[in-house]
Amino acid sequence: MLIKNHWYAIELGNKVGDEPVQVRVHGHDLVLWRSNDGTVNAQSDLCIHRGASLGGGLVVDGCVQCPYHGWRFDSDGVCVEIPANKAGLPIPKKARVDSYPCVERYGFVWAFLGDQPADDRPPLTELAGLDHSTEARAEGYRAVFGEFTWQASYDRVLENAVDIAHTPFVHSGTFGNADEPEIQDFDLDEVREGGVLRQVSATVLLNPPAPSGFWKVLRKNAERPLVKTTTGFYPPNVSMLIVRLPLGEIRIFAAAVPIDEHTTVSKFIMMRTFFTGGWADKDSIKRTTKIFLEDQPTVEGQRPELLPFDLSAELHVKSDAIQLAYRRWRQEQIDAGLGIPTPTDVQARRSVAVIPSPARSADPELANAWVFPAVGDQAKAQSDRTEHMDGDVS
Ligand code: FES
Ligand SMILES: [Fe+2]
Numbered sequence: 138m139l140i141k142n143h144w145y146a147i148e149l150g151n152k153v154g155d156e157p158v159q160v161r162v163h164g165h166d167l168v169l170w171r172s173n174d175g176t177v178n179a180q181s182d183l184c185i186h187r188g189a190s191l192g193g194g195l196v197v198d199g200c201v202q203c204p205y206h207g208w209r210f211d212s213d214g215v216c217v218e219i220p221a222n223k224a225g226l227p228i229p230k231k232a233r234v235d236s237y238p239c240v241e242r243y244g245f246v247w248a249f250l251g252d253q254p255a256d257d258r259p260p261l262t263e264l265a266g267l268d269h270s271t272e273a274r275a276e277g278y279r280a281v282f283g284e285f286t287w288q289a290s291y292d293r294v295l296e297n298a299v300d301i302a303h304t305p306f307v308h309s310g311t312f313g314n315a316d317e318p319e320i321q322d323f324d325l326d327e328v329r330e331g332g333v334l335r336q337v338s339a340t341v342l343l344n345p346p347a348p349s350g351f352w353k354v355l356r357k358n359a360e361r362p363l364v365k366t367t368t369g370f371y372p373p374n375v376s377m378l379i380v381r382l383p384l385g386e387i388r389i390f391a392a393a394v395p396i397d398e399h400t401t402v403s404k405f406i407m408m409r410t411f412f413t414g415g416w417a418d419k420d421s422i423k424r425t426t427k428i429f430l431e432d433q434p435t436v437e438g439q440r441p442e443l444l445p446f447d448l449s450a451e452l453h454v455k456s457d458a459i460q461l462a463y464r465r466w467r468q469e470q471i472d473a474g475l476g477i478p479t480p481t482d483v484q485a486r487r488s489v490a491v492i493p494s495p496a497r498s499a500d501p502e503l504a505n506a507w508v509f510p511a512v513g514d515q516a517k518a519q520s521d522r523t524e525h526m527d528g529d530v531s
Contacts, residue, residue: 139163139395139477139512140470141492142251143373144261146392149282149404150241150271153177157201159192162250163479164397165492165512167237168192169246173199178212179239179248181491185216185232185508188489210234214494230506235494244273244282244406245375245392251475252493252511259333262371264390265379273406278388279413283422285403285429289437291374291395292444294403296463297436298376298391299368301341302456307431309346311424312364312380317344320456326369327462337462338369338377369459372466385411389425398479399442403429446471477512490514 139162147160148169157170159182166182168191180201182192189205196202200209200217209218214236216228238249243264266275273280287294297303305318321341328336342363367379378389391405407425409417445451446468453461470476477492493511496503 138471139165139250139479139492140373140467141475141477142249142253142258144240144247144249144259145373145394146245146262146375146404147179147248147394148246149284149406150177150244150246151282153246155196157192157194157196159190160394161396162248162492163395163477164485165480166190166192167248168201169239169248170196170201172212176212177239177241177246179237179246180210180214181235181494181509183234183489183491183509184208185234191234208232212236214496230503231508233496233503233506235491235507236496237492237494241271242269243267243390244271244280245390245404249495250492252495252498254495254499259335260330262335262375264371264375265336265338265377266388267390273390273408275388275408277410277413278386278408279410279415279418279421280406280408281418281421281425283405283407283425285405285426287401287403287429287433287436288399289401289439290398290443291393291401292463292467293436293439293442294401295370295374295376295393296444296460297432298378298393298403299370299459299463300457301339301343301366301368301459302454303432303435304343307435308428311427311431312343312346314344314346316347322455323458325458325462334372334466336369336371337459337466338367339459340365340367342366370463372463373470382411385409395479480512 147162152158153169153171157168160167160169168180168182170178172178182190184191184203186208187205189203191201191203194202194204200211202209207220208216211217214234216232219228240247240261247261268274302320304313305315309315323339323341326338343366345361345364362383365381370376374393376391380387388408389405391403394402394404396402405425407421409421448464490510490512
């Protein structure tokens with residue numbers, strides 16, 4: 138289920154170069170490409186001519202060019218050239234693809250997926266302590282980027298990222314301590330703006346891992362400071378982890394990008410205040426990936442695969458407060474009618490429907506100027522058809 142009308146971090150900025158890039162979100166294919174001034178555009182990846190992937194095309198003269206018959210679409214998604222047509226022939230009004238508001242910030246590409254008009258749209262997510270540049274930047278930090286693929290749904294992945302009580306067990310080999318698994322009581326820190334939930338986090342003191350081998354002898358009686366750790370999420374799909382080690386601080390921001398219902402790619406930015414030379418970058422990526430690898434078997438094994446909607450379907454305890462905040466937020470969104478079903482493989486083979494873009498509701502003149510239906514409209518059209526057929530039978 139895609140929750141529409143939110144800013145989703147869907148790609149790392151450094152992945153979008155001179156050529157278009159395809160990103161799948163909840164079973165919907167989007168194309169990302171850069172205009173001549175370097176800004177990133179996010180559009181429906183389906184060419185409205187014969188459904189070819191614009192992601193397989195080129196960027197030419199400030200447009201994305203379809204690889205099949207060379208139609209060109211500008212940064213508003215409007216087709217400006219049909220090469221096979223005789224010069225001077227007008228371009229049909231329907232020759233346009235959905236274009237989503239798109240911003241590059243903190244190293245992520247953010248796309249506003251939905252049709253909410255600009256005035257009502259929530260502001261872009263603000264990641265803790267980072268400046269507003271297109272790179273991931275904060276004074277004294279060095280950033281690295283990476284990604285990790287899970288065979289699991291994105292909400293299971295997101296919940297795992299903010300789950301405090303699993304650390305002593307799943308990460309006992311790295312930063313958890315299975316001998317001291319108790320989690321102190323913590324307060325939820327919720328940030329709301331104009332009633333909109335922007336961030337949920339909590340800070341706890343975790344027991345450091347027990348020293349082993351050589352360190353065990355050396356540090357037997359040494360005092361081991363507790364590790365002040367902050368974790369939380371920015372709706373809809375970014376998690377945050379801040380770990381304050383004696384050596385310095387680590388921050389991991391991970392966008393759980395829902396490819397489809399059973400595949401998620403975590404696109405992450407890891408920042409550190411120690412060993413800030415480029416020589417330590419590879420090791421930083423390796424260590425972050427190791428954390429995901431430790432989580433992977435458990436997260437991929439969770440059943441049901443999709444996070445239940447009924448809160449009583451699983452048992453919660455005090456230390457699950459952040460995940461519960463996420464589940465409540467998701468339910469509120471669905472109750473507000475913002476849930477869009479992810480197309481199944483069979484549906485996707487038969488027909489296409491796209492995430493509606495703001496132009497669909499902003500401009501009444503364009504109300505019928507769309508080749509592909511919006512996801513919700515497709516469901517409605519199908520039920521209308523069924524009703525019609527039922528009527529015919531009776
Ligand atoms: S399918 Fe894109 S131009 Fe024909
Ligand atoms: Fe974990």
